[in-house]
Amino acid sequence: MHTDTERCVGAVQSKDARFDGVFFTAVRTTRIYCRPSCPVVPPKPENMEFHPSAASCQRAGFRACKRCRPDTSPGSPEWNVRADAVARAVRLIQDGVVDREGVPGLARRLGWSTRQIERQLLAELGAGPLALARAQRAQTARVLIETTLLPLGEIAFAAGFASIRTFNDTVREVFALTPGELRARAARRADGAGTAAATPGVISLRLPFRTPLEPSNLFGHLAATAVPGVEEWRDGAYRRTLSLPYGHGIVALAPRADHIACRLSLTDPRDLTQAISRCRRLLDLDADPVAVDERLRADPLLAPIVDTAPGRRVPGTVDPDEFAVRAVLGQQVSTAAARTHAARLVTAYGTPVDDPEGGLTHLFPGPEALAALDPETLALPRSRRTTLLTLVRALADGSLSLGPAEDREKTRARLLALPGFGPWTTEIIAMRALGDPDAFLPGDLGVRRAAEGLGLPGTPAALTAGAAHWRPWRAYAVQYLWATDDHPINLLPSEGH
Structure with a gap:
């Protein structure tokens, strides 16, 4: 998709949200990248370039738009449809395998060499496995910064960063704000969408999707087949327990007009990325x-x-x-x-x-x-x-x-x-x-x-x-x-x- 310049320009000019997450628009003059539906006035076509992933934009030196928050777009549907090794690699990275096992662990699961993985992902997504995992860590950090009261030092390691310095540098580079500035900005937002959770230990966030979404069979199926003790329907939400790599959690998922309201309680915040990924797969x-x-x-x-x-x-x-x-x-x-x-x-x-x-x-x-x-x-x-x-x-x-x-x-x-x-x-x-x-x-x-x-x-x-x-x-x-x-x-x- 990102190589079809004419189609991409058309999607940006019409602010077509169907393409959010399918490709990203980078603006050469401002060095900012956006989702296609960004509400700002579209740039001139000659100033646009298109990338297949947020990681590719970041690798090319662009920072995320503060208005449309492109890093929070729904994921590209391509990686769930495709069954080839590149798509399987993307799904594993989304599940946090690189953070837990490194690129060698990813290669071992796929039966590839690390060089093959690097070459194939770079060709299709414009970024290798480390860059893709880094972009995901940055988004996890942003969620924890904006929706919890965890100290920033704890967030750094919970998001998968090896050091606080790397955490600070990455957040500043990707979002053009320090972690502290991100938290202050979230607290000022009038709609409350990103403010710190009122309940200690609970992470509240919105899971985006492409419209339309018909919730009846989706939540009806989960509620009708719910195993007592593991799952339940309560207060307008599907709730269940989660077994995760570092601990366990409880999630509540409720349908809304333009997002799924998600409340997560985790015994270890390092599991946030995996928990979100699994909830997205659960609800397609x-x-x-x-x-x-x-x-x-x-x-x-x-x-x-x-x-x-x-x-x-x-x-x-x-x-x-x-x-x-x-x-x-x-x-x-x-x-x-x-x-x-x-x-x-x-x-x-x-x-x-x-x-x-x-x-x-x-x-x-x-x-x-x-x-x-x-x-x-x-x-x-x-x-x-x-x-x-x-x-x-x-x-x-x-x-x-x-x-x-x-x-x-x-x-x-x-x-x-x-x-x-x-x-x-x-x-x-x-x-x-x-x-x-x-x-x-x-x-x-x-x-x-x-x-x-x-x-x-x-x-x-x-x-x-x-x-x-x-x-x-x-x-x-x-x-x-x-x-x-x-x-x-x-x-x-x-x-x-």
């Missing part, structure tokens, strides 16, 4: 709904349900391993039964946590804890016990990985090789745990029933053939098909949900 906030709906609307049979509630997202997960376990527990049973099975595992094997604001009691148990469970204690058919134990042991010993770096097709093949894994379980994991926007469930009863009601083919083979022109957005088509039913997963939950 980096999607491009206009592109998705445009493709699906081209099918005259789908167009009416797309037009009824455009902007549906695909619910994801904050923990791929957790979702895989829950997918097995949900095989051929009702939503309520799946919740009951999961709640029993949580009570028996989950780590207890304190939740002063609600009813959350545990972290969902990881594969290591579940690998040691006694199968005779599971109120499941014997074949399902075998499936569950085989899965958690494979996850625990590393022979199966479901993280953001995994090759989607190879992972599908590994899942299908496990006992008890058929196309439905494999595709639902691909859809929600691996984030594949083209995952498809032609054998799902709800999908088949909806398809037949719309005049689409009803058999899995015929439906798959007929859905070829929905690609690469078939996972979104599934959401629209499911939405034709009045099941609670399709309804925005009420307070009594």
Whole structure:
């Protein structure tokens, strides 16, 4: 996109927010970079240059605009759609791997050399892994500075900086303000969007997205399938516990007209970047709904349900391993039964946590804890016990990985090789745990029933053939098909949900 100068200039001149995060506009005369929708008067086209990432702008010597705050743009949808190694590298960097394991750790996960990673990322994003991680650290620092009362020295290390000097230099270079000036500026903002959190230890922030966003199926699904003790709907927000690299947390996510209100309580602030990244994946906030709906609307049979509630997202997960376990527990049973099975595992094997604001009691148990469970204690058919134990042991010993770096097709093949894994379980994991926007469930009863009601083919083979022109957005088509039913997963939950 950033190489198409004419298209980029048009997007900037029309202040098209759909392209926020897809490319960045750097102004040669002011040495400032902006998002395409920046509210200031657009510069002359000859003074613009376009970059594929904020890190690329920073690397070229530009600083972030104080008006449009381009570093807070939604992420480019490209990196979630693509399945190649560059996209997987970007997803790992977003999850904080470079901060925790360095570039060698990133290379090891991808099976590349550090030189290959540097060259490929530089070619596509205009910045290498260290520069991309640095830009992310700067944004994390900004969030902590503006939304918490943590001392600036603690923020430096929580954001991943190796020293306070590096923290000070980076913040000043990226934002043209010192950390202290950033905090003072946030405190003066009249709308209160960035002021320090009123509750000690709680970080309040806005998660941006591209409009439109239809929240009903997104939050309805999360609330209807919530595992007691781990998840709940309370005070108009979906709340859940989070297992994170340095500790744990509790998050509350509530839909708003132009953002998702997010409140995070973390035992270690170093987990902020990972927590935000996982919440964005959970709610599919980096999607491009206009592109998705445009493709699906081209099918005259789908167009009416797309037009009824455009902007549906695909619910994801904050923990791929957790979702895989829950997918097995949900095989051929009702939503309520799946919740009951999961709640029993949580009570028996989950780590207890304190939740002063609600009813959350545990972290969902990881594969290591579940690998040691006694199968005779599971109120499941014997074949399902075998499936569950085989899965958690494979996850625990590393022979199966479901993280953001995994090759989607190879992972599908590994899942299908496990006992008890058929196309439905494999595709639902691909859809929600691996984030594949083209995952498809032609054998799902709800999908088949909806398809037949719309005049689409009803058999899995015929439906798959007929859905070829929905690609690469078939996972979104599934959401629209499911939405034709009045099941609670399709309804925005009420307070009594």
